[in-house]
Amino acid sequence: MAESSVKASKTFAAIIAVITLLIGLGIGVVAAPAVFPPPEAVTVTETVPTTVPTTVTVATTVTAPAPGLTGEVPIGALLPLSGDLATFGENSKTAAEMAVYEANAFLEKIGAAWRLKLIVEDTATSPDVCLEKLKSLAAKGVKIVVGPQSSAEVRNIKGYADANKILIISQSSTAPGLAIPGDFVYRFCPTDFVQGPAIARLMFDDGISYVIPVWRGDAWGDGLKEATEKRFVELGGVFDEGVRYDPEAKEFSAEVKVLADKVRAAVEAYGADKVGVFYIAFEEVTTFFTQARDYDVLWQVKWYGTDGTALSGALIEDTAAAEFAAAVKFVSTIFAPTKSDKFEKVRSYIKEKLGRDPDSYTYATYDIVWAVTYSLLAVNSYDPEAVKAILPDVTASLFGASGWVVLDEAGDRAFADYDLWAVVEEDGTFKWEHVGAYRYATDSIEWFI
Template identity: 45%
Template structure:
């Protein structure tokens, strides 16, 4: 099943070598590009057989639903890229060896070491900030390159490390969340958040931005990522909302829930506290389009009752995007989350870097990826990276729940620094 092979990708050739720097770039000579590529590959290529790249995905654990999305995206991109290599007459194939990180920083490190033992030094993943923080030192020390499309904490936006993230960090998400809440006339926020690298980072950015807008942020409730029962945390949350109502009107109080799939359990428990259903709830990219939240009757109804609104990175919509979304939706039986499209593009960019350099050397690929990314027009749109090696594009969509479905209720455009809310009653 080929989706992007043979779709008019154009290739620039310079100084006797094939240099593929993305879609939409014209040849610098008037010669037939397919013929030149085929001849150059036959004469110059040092690659053959399978070129191994690693995949470190959360196939089990808190991020397992998204892990399925990532895996589907990788397999589709791998197939499409290999079809593209066939068209070029290349004698090698890209083969992504996937390991399950179980959404665990500890297991992620073990699986990364396993990939290293197989002499695999370029890895797609990990896809959570907690995992990435725990394995970065190992990757740097052992000469491994990590390409994530799920880690977003600003604290890991580090220039010149061995990490690329084809997703914007949460500096912008925190700012947009703060502005969204402020625009809704909320003056007092009580956060409940996942106590890991991602949750702490986003909560801190939001607190800074919302305070700068004149809002007040309660100390809130920080829970351990391994917690599975939330009665105590949610009871404390209810107490805080009740206490805050003595000082602020309920219309000006809101809960900010920064969590993964455990938001389902949090909302189930919150539904037992009347006061928690009397205030607005806001959320983040960690829960948007999560199928469990809308399939569970209690969390679905609660999210609609409190007009739950959350943010997620917004890929640029295009014919390519629609095509890949349709293929993944057909495979998954549901619409994939936005980060899956970044994962798809990550496979292509890594593959193009290997093709351009005719090398699998980590340092060579690391040096080449930013140039590839800057010129490549991916499924998500621009894949240009910033100075820290993270995606430069930082547009967001606002999502809510209506009639047991996730729906887009607004968007943030970084080019105009503006939030547009759609006229939808959620």
């Protein structure tokens, strides 16, 4: 048997053993920590009979006892508790705290000598602040980090993380340009290579033939706009050059005016029912929509959003912005977690704590903490390189709150369906309603209303 086959067999055997242990303990998630790596190797001599009277000296690797983890094991969390993704960051923080509490209870149950310690830093949805906070975590000895939330933040810290071998596991960074095999960035969400075509299909099947994009000019916005445009044009639609704005902007009067002029011209040429506005934003959506209300023509066409706006608490809490969103049938996409008892447990907990349904990336955050826990059990060392190496094997058998976590060669979630969420008014208040889904396997839209 080839050496690679021997290693694969040993890894598989170890995975099965750990799965059996977890099931025996009543753990409600299938997870597969693999081989505990040897802390050192020694060479021994064996005498092997052969067909001729001789002996053969064979080098064999044996494992010395592993020293094991003890005490508090730090896990960092880079989350936007303020800024344009504040409600998303609050969701993820609550989910991470929930998962750490449960993981520590599990570790106590199995008699482990260590516990997770969560250290949360507020990135303010700022790439520069995010880098500062990562350096702060590194100074505290943190080598494994949950987050950050945005692709612009991930891009800004990636060089430092790679150089210092700090493992970054983002729950929601989707920019296609960050899909790089072998780096120290994993992402438990599908990239915009998947979301872009989903949005294109949504708009095209909704009868839109001319799209005017408006987007924040960062790594995420640029990548998603490009991926969506490519597929929409393939389907036979037309994509306007659109309006790109500074992600640091606090007001959008100039951009809204340009957009209104473009929409007016498109409506005259194609008709209002054939024109759509594709808006790629975070929670600056509230300011943009409030200013868009001043132009009658912007109320006449349909608007489409993304995972940056889906389930935004800030949007439905702003009456003026929410009223506009409901009037223009603003539908936003976000990757669809698999519904299960574990999903419902997390959803119910977050809703009780925060008073709202969490976004999809909240469930991915929860799963990251558990995947890290199982990986640390597997490698038995606070070693980010070892965790990085074993993580894909662990996630391959992990059914978490977000569903099966299958990673591709770049360390990103390989595929997903997408939920469609719309702002609706009910009894004088606004809420998000689950109105449909994009099915990845069939490239099709399913409406629930």
